[in-house]
Amino acid sequence: MNPESIDIVPYQKQDYEAVCKLLVESFKAKFQALVTLEDQDIQRLLMKVWVQDPNPSTMKQFVVKENQEVVGVLSLKWKAPSTSLPKTKPISWTPLVKQFGYFNVLKFWIGMHALEYTPAADECYIDHLAIRSSHRNQGIGRRFLAFAQQFTIESGFHVLTLHVAHKNQGAIRLYHKLAFEVEQSKYNALRHFGFKEPVWHLMSWKGTKLHSRREHH
Known part of the structure:
Protein backbone atom coordinates (compact mmCIF):
# COMPACT_ATOMS: atom_id res chain seq x y z
CA MET A 1 0.00 0.00 0.00
CA ASN A 2 1.47 3.32 -1.12
CA PRO A 3 1.42 5.83 1.79
CA GLU A 4 0.49 8.59 -0.65
CA SER A 5 -2.62 6.69 -1.78
CA ILE A 6 -3.91 5.95 1.73
CA ASP A 7 -7.38 7.44 2.20
CA ILE A 8 -8.42 8.19 5.77
CA VAL A 9 -12.21 8.34 5.99
CA PRO A 10 -14.67 8.95 8.85
CA TYR A 11 -15.81 5.87 10.79
CA GLN A 12 -19.38 4.74 10.10
CA LYS A 13 -21.69 2.55 12.19
CA GLN A 14 -21.36 -0.36 9.78
CA ASP A 15 -17.59 -0.41 10.51
CA TYR A 16 -18.18 -1.25 14.18
CA GLU A 17 -17.72 -5.04 14.06
CA ALA A 18 -14.67 -4.77 11.76
CA VAL A 19 -13.10 -2.17 14.06
CA CYS A 20 -13.65 -4.38 17.14
CA LYS A 21 -12.08 -7.32 15.31
CA LEU A 22 -9.11 -5.15 14.35
CA LEU A 23 -8.64 -3.89 17.92
CA VAL A 24 -8.63 -7.45 19.29
CA GLU A 25 -6.08 -8.52 16.68
CA SER A 26 -3.85 -5.47 17.21
CA PHE A 27 -3.92 -5.51 21.02
CA LYS A 28 -4.15 -9.30 21.36
CA ALA A 29 -1.42 -9.60 24.00
CA LYS A 30 -3.06 -6.93 26.15
CA PHE A 31 -6.52 -8.52 25.94
CA GLN A 32 -5.12 -12.00 26.63
CA ALA A 33 -3.38 -10.62 29.72
CA LEU A 34 -6.81 -9.52 30.93
CA VAL A 35 -9.04 -12.51 30.17
CA THR A 36 -8.88 -16.24 29.49
CA LEU A 37 -11.04 -16.19 26.38
CA GLU A 38 -10.64 -17.06 22.71
CA ASP A 39 -10.25 -14.16 20.26
CA GLN A 40 -13.86 -14.42 19.03
CA ASP A 41 -15.20 -14.23 22.59
CA ILE A 42 -12.93 -11.28 23.38
CA GLN A 43 -14.39 -9.54 20.33
CA ARG A 44 -17.96 -10.34 21.45
CA LEU A 45 -17.23 -9.01 24.94
CA LEU A 46 -15.64 -5.85 23.54
CA MET A 47 -18.69 -5.27 21.35
CA LYS A 48 -20.94 -5.49 24.43
CA VAL A 49 -18.85 -3.21 26.65
CA TRP A 50 -17.32 -0.66 24.29
CA VAL A 51 -19.32 2.46 23.40
CA GLN A 52 -20.77 1.94 19.92
CA ASP A 53 -21.66 5.53 19.05
CA PRO A 54 -18.93 7.99 20.03
CA ASN A 55 -20.32 11.37 21.01
CA PRO A 56 -19.45 13.63 18.04
CA SER A 57 -18.83 16.56 20.36
CA THR A 58 -16.06 14.73 22.26
CA MET A 59 -14.70 12.03 19.96
CA LYS A 60 -14.08 11.16 16.31
CA GLN A 61 -12.95 7.92 14.72
CA PHE A 62 -11.35 7.45 11.33
CA VAL A 63 -10.55 4.32 9.34
CA VAL A 64 -8.38 3.22 6.44
CA LYS A 65 -9.97 0.69 4.10
CA GLU A 66 -8.62 -1.56 1.38
CA ASN A 67 -11.16 -3.28 -0.88
CA GLN A 68 -13.90 -2.08 1.52
CA GLU A 69 -12.21 -3.83 4.47
CA VAL A 70 -11.04 -1.88 7.52
CA VAL A 71 -7.25 -2.23 7.85
CA GLY A 72 -6.60 0.66 10.26
CA VAL A 73 -8.45 2.74 12.84
CA LEU A 74 -7.68 6.00 14.65
CA SER A 75 -9.72 7.41 17.53
CA LEU A 76 -9.31 10.99 18.75
CA LYS A 77 -11.02 12.48 21.78
CA TRP A 78 -11.08 15.73 23.75
CA LYS A 79 -12.72 17.26 26.79
CA ALA A 80 -16.48 17.67 26.59
CA PRO A 81 -17.93 21.15 27.00
CA SER A 82 -19.97 21.22 30.22
CA THR A 83 -23.11 21.76 28.14
CA SER A 84 -22.69 18.56 26.13
CA LEU A 85 -21.49 15.83 28.45
CA PRO A 86 -21.52 12.44 26.67
CA LYS A 87 -24.37 10.09 27.44
CA THR A 88 -23.34 6.53 28.11
CA LYS A 89 -25.60 3.60 27.47
CA PRO A 90 -26.00 1.39 30.58
CA ILE A 91 -24.47 -2.08 30.30
CA SER A 92 -26.43 -5.22 31.25
CA TRP A 93 -23.86 -7.04 33.36
CA THR A 94 -25.80 -10.20 34.29
CA PRO A 95 -25.92 -11.73 30.78
CA LEU A 96 -22.25 -10.85 30.28
CA VAL A 97 -21.27 -12.68 33.48
CA LYS A 98 -23.33 -15.71 32.40
CA GLN A 99 -21.71 -15.74 28.94
CA PHE A 100 -18.08 -14.92 29.74
CA GLY A 101 -17.63 -15.58 33.47
CA TYR A 102 -17.47 -13.22 36.43
CA PHE A 103 -13.67 -12.82 36.60
CA ASN A 104 -13.28 -12.30 32.84
CA VAL A 105 -15.93 -9.56 32.85
CA LEU A 106 -14.51 -7.95 36.01
CA LYS A 107 -10.91 -7.92 34.78
CA PHE A 108 -12.00 -6.73 31.33
CA TRP A 109 -13.93 -3.82 32.85
CA ILE A 110 -10.99 -2.93 35.14
CA GLY A 111 -8.65 -3.04 32.13
CA MET A 112 -10.87 -0.78 30.04
CA HIS A 113 -11.21 1.59 33.00
CA ALA A 114 -7.42 1.65 33.44
CA LEU A 115 -7.02 2.92 29.87
CA GLU A 116 -9.42 5.84 30.40
CA TYR A 117 -7.87 9.28 30.17
CA THR A 118 -9.47 12.72 30.39
CA PRO A 119 -7.76 15.30 28.19
CA ALA A 120 -7.34 18.94 29.23
CA ALA A 121 -9.41 21.68 27.60
CA ASP A 122 -6.82 22.48 24.90
CA GLU A 123 -5.74 18.88 24.30
CA CYS A 124 -6.56 16.34 21.58
CA TYR A 125 -5.83 12.75 22.66
CA ILE A 126 -5.20 9.63 20.58
CA ASP A 127 -7.46 7.12 22.33
CA HIS A 128 -6.34 4.27 20.11
CA LEU A 129 -4.53 3.63 16.85
CA ALA A 130 -4.56 0.14 15.39
CA ILE A 131 -3.39 -1.36 12.09
CA ARG A 132 -4.01 -4.87 10.78
CA SER A 133 -0.84 -6.97 11.12
CA SER A 134 -0.74 -7.66 7.36
CA HIS A 135 -0.67 -3.92 6.66
CA ARG A 136 1.97 -2.74 9.14
CA ASN A 137 5.22 -1.08 8.01
CA GLN A 138 3.42 0.35 4.99
CA GLY A 139 3.16 3.93 6.20
CA ILE A 140 -0.38 3.78 7.60
CA GLY A 141 0.67 4.59 11.18
CA ARG A 142 2.76 7.55 10.03
CA HIS A 176 9.94 10.69 18.39
CA LYS A 177 10.52 10.90 14.62
CA LEU A 178 7.24 12.78 14.30
CA ALA A 179 8.24 15.32 16.98
CA PHE A 180 6.40 13.75 19.93
CA GLU A 181 8.20 14.09 23.25
CA VAL A 182 7.77 12.27 26.57
CA GLU A 183 5.74 14.57 28.81
CA GLN A 184 5.71 12.28 31.84
CA SER A 185 6.39 8.65 32.75
CA LYS A 186 4.32 6.99 35.44
CA TYR A 187 3.84 3.67 37.12
CA ASN A 188 0.18 2.70 36.83
CA ALA A 189 -0.95 -0.05 39.21
CA LEU A 190 -4.18 -0.82 37.31
CA ARG A 191 -2.37 -1.12 33.98
CA HIS A 192 0.34 -3.23 35.61
CA PHE A 193 -2.31 -5.52 37.09
CA GLY A 194 -4.35 -5.70 33.90
CA PHE A 195 -1.77 -5.65 31.11
CA LYS A 196 1.49 -6.69 32.85
CA GLU A 197 2.99 -3.38 31.68
CA PRO A 198 3.91 -1.21 34.70
CA VAL A 199 5.40 1.97 33.16
CA TRP A 200 3.55 4.12 30.65
CA HIS A 201 4.63 7.34 28.95
CA LEU A 202 2.37 10.27 28.15
CA MET A 203 3.82 11.72 24.93
CA SER A 204 2.86 15.05 23.43
CA TRP A 205 3.20 16.94 20.17
CA LYS A 206 2.83 20.69 20.09
CA GLY A 207 1.99 22.14 16.69
CA THR A 208 3.68 25.48 17.38
CA LYS A 209 6.97 23.68 18.07
CA LEU A 210 6.90 22.08 14.61
CA HIS A 211 6.10 25.41 12.95
CA SER A 212 8.99 27.15 14.73
CA ARG A 213 11.38 24.39 13.60
CA ARG A 214 10.28 24.85 10.01
CA GLU A 215 10.76 28.61 10.26
CA HIS A 216 14.36 28.14 11.39
CA HIS A 217 15.29 25.95 8.41
Whole structure:
Protein backbone atom coordinates (compact mmCIF):
# COMPACT_ATOMS: atom_id res chain seq x y z
CA MET A 1 0.00 0.00 0.00
CA ASN A 2 1.47 3.32 -1.12
CA PRO A 3 1.42 5.83 1.79
CA GLU A 4 0.49 8.59 -0.65
CA SER A 5 -2.62 6.69 -1.78
CA ILE A 6 -3.91 5.95 1.73
CA ASP A 7 -7.38 7.44 2.20
CA ILE A 8 -8.42 8.19 5.77
CA VAL A 9 -12.21 8.34 5.99
CA PRO A 10 -14.67 8.95 8.85
CA TYR A 11 -15.81 5.87 10.79
CA GLN A 12 -19.38 4.74 10.10
CA LYS A 13 -21.69 2.55 12.19
CA GLN A 14 -21.36 -0.36 9.78
CA ASP A 15 -17.59 -0.41 10.51
CA TYR A 16 -18.18 -1.25 14.18
CA GLU A 17 -17.72 -5.04 14.06
CA ALA A 18 -14.67 -4.77 11.76
CA VAL A 19 -13.10 -2.17 14.06
CA CYS A 20 -13.65 -4.38 17.14
CA LYS A 21 -12.08 -7.32 15.31
CA LEU A 22 -9.11 -5.15 14.35
CA LEU A 23 -8.64 -3.89 17.92
CA VAL A 24 -8.63 -7.45 19.29
CA GLU A 25 -6.08 -8.52 16.68
CA SER A 26 -3.85 -5.47 17.21
CA PHE A 27 -3.92 -5.51 21.02
CA LYS A 28 -4.15 -9.30 21.36
CA ALA A 29 -1.42 -9.60 24.00
CA LYS A 30 -3.06 -6.93 26.15
CA PHE A 31 -6.52 -8.52 25.94
CA GLN A 32 -5.12 -12.00 26.63
CA ALA A 33 -3.38 -10.62 29.72
CA LEU A 34 -6.81 -9.52 30.93
CA VAL A 35 -9.04 -12.51 30.17
CA THR A 36 -8.88 -16.24 29.49
CA LEU A 37 -11.04 -16.19 26.38
CA GLU A 38 -10.64 -17.06 22.71
CA ASP A 39 -10.25 -14.16 20.26
CA GLN A 40 -13.86 -14.42 19.03
CA ASP A 41 -15.20 -14.23 22.59
CA ILE A 42 -12.93 -11.28 23.38
CA GLN A 43 -14.39 -9.54 20.33
CA ARG A 44 -17.96 -10.34 21.45
CA LEU A 45 -17.23 -9.01 24.94
CA LEU A 46 -15.64 -5.85 23.54
CA MET A 47 -18.69 -5.27 21.35
CA LYS A 48 -20.94 -5.49 24.43
CA VAL A 49 -18.85 -3.21 26.65
CA TRP A 50 -17.32 -0.66 24.29
CA VAL A 51 -19.32 2.46 23.40
CA GLN A 52 -20.77 1.94 19.92
CA ASP A 53 -21.66 5.53 19.05
CA PRO A 54 -18.93 7.99 20.03
CA ASN A 55 -20.32 11.37 21.01
CA PRO A 56 -19.45 13.63 18.04
CA SER A 57 -18.83 16.56 20.36
CA THR A 58 -16.06 14.73 22.26
CA MET A 59 -14.70 12.03 19.96
CA LYS A 60 -14.08 11.16 16.31
CA GLN A 61 -12.95 7.92 14.72
CA PHE A 62 -11.35 7.45 11.33
CA VAL A 63 -10.55 4.32 9.34
CA VAL A 64 -8.38 3.22 6.44
CA LYS A 65 -9.97 0.69 4.10
CA GLU A 66 -8.62 -1.56 1.38
CA ASN A 67 -11.16 -3.28 -0.88
CA GLN A 68 -13.90 -2.08 1.52
CA GLU A 69 -12.21 -3.83 4.47
CA VAL A 70 -11.04 -1.88 7.52
CA VAL A 71 -7.25 -2.23 7.85
CA GLY A 72 -6.60 0.66 10.26
CA VAL A 73 -8.45 2.74 12.84
CA LEU A 74 -7.68 6.00 14.65
CA SER A 75 -9.72 7.41 17.53
CA LEU A 76 -9.31 10.99 18.75
CA LYS A 77 -11.02 12.48 21.78
CA TRP A 78 -11.08 15.73 23.75
CA LYS A 79 -12.72 17.26 26.79
CA ALA A 80 -16.48 17.67 26.59
CA PRO A 81 -17.93 21.15 27.00
CA SER A 82 -19.97 21.22 30.22
CA THR A 83 -23.11 21.76 28.14
CA SER A 84 -22.69 18.56 26.13
CA LEU A 85 -21.49 15.83 28.45
CA PRO A 86 -21.52 12.44 26.67
CA LYS A 87 -24.37 10.09 27.44
CA THR A 88 -23.34 6.53 28.11
CA LYS A 89 -25.60 3.60 27.47
CA PRO A 90 -26.00 1.39 30.58
CA ILE A 91 -24.47 -2.08 30.30
CA SER A 92 -26.43 -5.22 31.25
CA TRP A 93 -23.86 -7.04 33.36
CA THR A 94 -25.80 -10.20 34.29
CA PRO A 95 -25.92 -11.73 30.78
CA LEU A 96 -22.25 -10.85 30.28
CA VAL A 97 -21.27 -12.68 33.48
CA LYS A 98 -23.33 -15.71 32.40
CA GLN A 99 -21.71 -15.74 28.94
CA PHE A 100 -18.08 -14.92 29.74
CA GLY A 101 -17.63 -15.58 33.47
CA TYR A 102 -17.47 -13.22 36.43
CA PHE A 103 -13.67 -12.82 36.60
CA ASN A 104 -13.28 -12.30 32.84
CA VAL A 105 -15.93 -9.56 32.85
CA LEU A 106 -14.51 -7.95 36.01
CA LYS A 107 -10.91 -7.92 34.78
CA PHE A 108 -12.00 -6.73 31.33
CA TRP A 109 -13.93 -3.82 32.85
CA ILE A 110 -10.99 -2.93 35.14
CA GLY A 111 -8.65 -3.04 32.13
CA MET A 112 -10.87 -0.78 30.04
CA HIS A 113 -11.21 1.59 33.00
CA ALA A 114 -7.42 1.65 33.44
CA LEU A 115 -7.02 2.92 29.87
CA GLU A 116 -9.42 5.84 30.40
CA TYR A 117 -7.87 9.28 30.17
CA THR A 118 -9.47 12.72 30.39
CA PRO A 119 -7.76 15.30 28.19
CA ALA A 120 -7.34 18.94 29.23
CA ALA A 121 -9.41 21.68 27.60
CA ASP A 122 -6.82 22.48 24.90
CA GLU A 123 -5.74 18.88 24.30
CA CYS A 124 -6.56 16.34 21.58
CA TYR A 125 -5.83 12.75 22.66
CA ILE A 126 -5.20 9.63 20.58
CA ASP A 127 -7.46 7.12 22.33
CA HIS A 128 -6.34 4.27 20.11
CA LEU A 129 -4.53 3.63 16.85
CA ALA A 130 -4.56 0.14 15.39
CA ILE A 131 -3.39 -1.36 12.09
CA ARG A 132 -4.01 -4.87 10.78
CA SER A 133 -0.84 -6.97 11.12
CA SER A 134 -0.74 -7.66 7.36
CA HIS A 135 -0.67 -3.92 6.66
CA ARG A 136 1.97 -2.74 9.14
CA ASN A 137 5.22 -1.08 8.01
CA GLN A 138 3.42 0.35 4.99
CA GLY A 139 3.16 3.93 6.20
CA ILE A 140 -0.38 3.78 7.60
CA GLY A 141 0.67 4.59 11.18
CA ARG A 142 2.76 7.55 10.03
CA ARG A 143 -0.15 8.80 7.88
CA PHE A 144 -2.57 8.46 10.81
CA LEU A 145 -0.25 10.45 13.07
CA ALA A 146 0.25 13.19 10.48
CA PHE A 147 -3.53 13.28 10.02
CA ALA A 148 -4.02 13.58 13.80
CA GLN A 149 -1.50 16.41 13.93
CA GLN A 150 -3.33 18.26 11.15
CA PHE A 151 -6.68 17.64 12.87
CA THR A 152 -5.23 19.06 16.11
CA ILE A 153 -4.15 22.29 14.42
CA GLU A 154 -7.33 22.73 12.37
CA SER A 155 -9.55 22.08 15.40
CA GLY A 156 -7.78 24.72 17.48
CA PHE A 157 -6.17 22.40 20.05
CA HIS A 158 -2.71 23.31 21.38
CA VAL A 159 -1.37 19.81 21.93
CA LEU A 160 -1.81 16.22 20.69
CA THR A 161 -1.13 13.48 23.23
CA LEU A 162 -1.05 9.69 23.53
CA HIS A 163 -0.09 6.99 26.01
CA VAL A 164 2.39 4.26 25.14
CA ALA A 165 3.79 1.40 27.21
CA HIS A 166 7.53 1.66 27.95
CA LYS A 167 8.02 -1.81 26.43
CA ASN A 168 6.75 -0.60 23.04
CA GLN A 169 10.05 0.92 21.95
CA GLY A 170 9.25 0.61 18.23
CA ALA A 171 6.21 2.87 18.58
CA ILE A 172 8.13 5.28 20.81
CA ARG A 173 10.84 5.65 18.12
CA LEU A 174 8.18 6.44 15.51
CA TYR A 175 6.56 9.04 17.78
CA HIS A 176 9.94 10.69 18.39
CA LYS A 177 10.52 10.90 14.62
CA LEU A 178 7.24 12.78 14.30
CA ALA A 179 8.24 15.32 16.98
CA PHE A 180 6.40 13.75 19.93
CA GLU A 181 8.20 14.09 23.25
CA VAL A 182 7.77 12.27 26.57
CA GLU A 183 5.74 14.57 28.81
CA GLN A 184 5.71 12.28 31.84
CA SER A 185 6.39 8.65 32.75
CA LYS A 186 4.32 6.99 35.44
CA TYR A 187 3.84 3.67 37.12
CA ASN A 188 0.18 2.70 36.83
CA ALA A 189 -0.95 -0.05 39.21
CA LEU A 190 -4.18 -0.82 37.31
CA ARG A 191 -2.37 -1.12 33.98
CA HIS A 192 0.34 -3.23 35.61
CA PHE A 193 -2.31 -5.52 37.09
CA GLY A 194 -4.35 -5.70 33.90
CA PHE A 195 -1.77 -5.65 31.11
CA LYS A 196 1.49 -6.69 32.85
CA GLU A 197 2.99 -3.38 31.68
CA PRO A 198 3.91 -1.21 34.70
CA VAL A 199 5.40 1.97 33.16
CA TRP A 200 3.55 4.12 30.65
CA HIS A 201 4.63 7.34 28.95
CA LEU A 202 2.37 10.27 28.15
CA MET A 203 3.82 11.72 24.93
CA SER A 204 2.86 15.05 23.43
CA TRP A 205 3.20 16.94 20.17
CA LYS A 206 2.83 20.69 20.09
CA GLY A 207 1.99 22.14 16.69
CA THR A 208 3.68 25.48 17.38
CA LYS A 209 6.97 23.68 18.07
CA LEU A 210 6.90 22.08 14.61
CA HIS A 211 6.10 25.41 12.95
CA SER A 212 8.99 27.15 14.73
CA ARG A 213 11.38 24.39 13.60
CA ARG A 214 10.28 24.85 10.01
CA GLU A 215 10.76 28.61 10.26
CA HIS A 216 14.36 28.14 11.39
CA HIS A 217 15.29 25.95 8.41
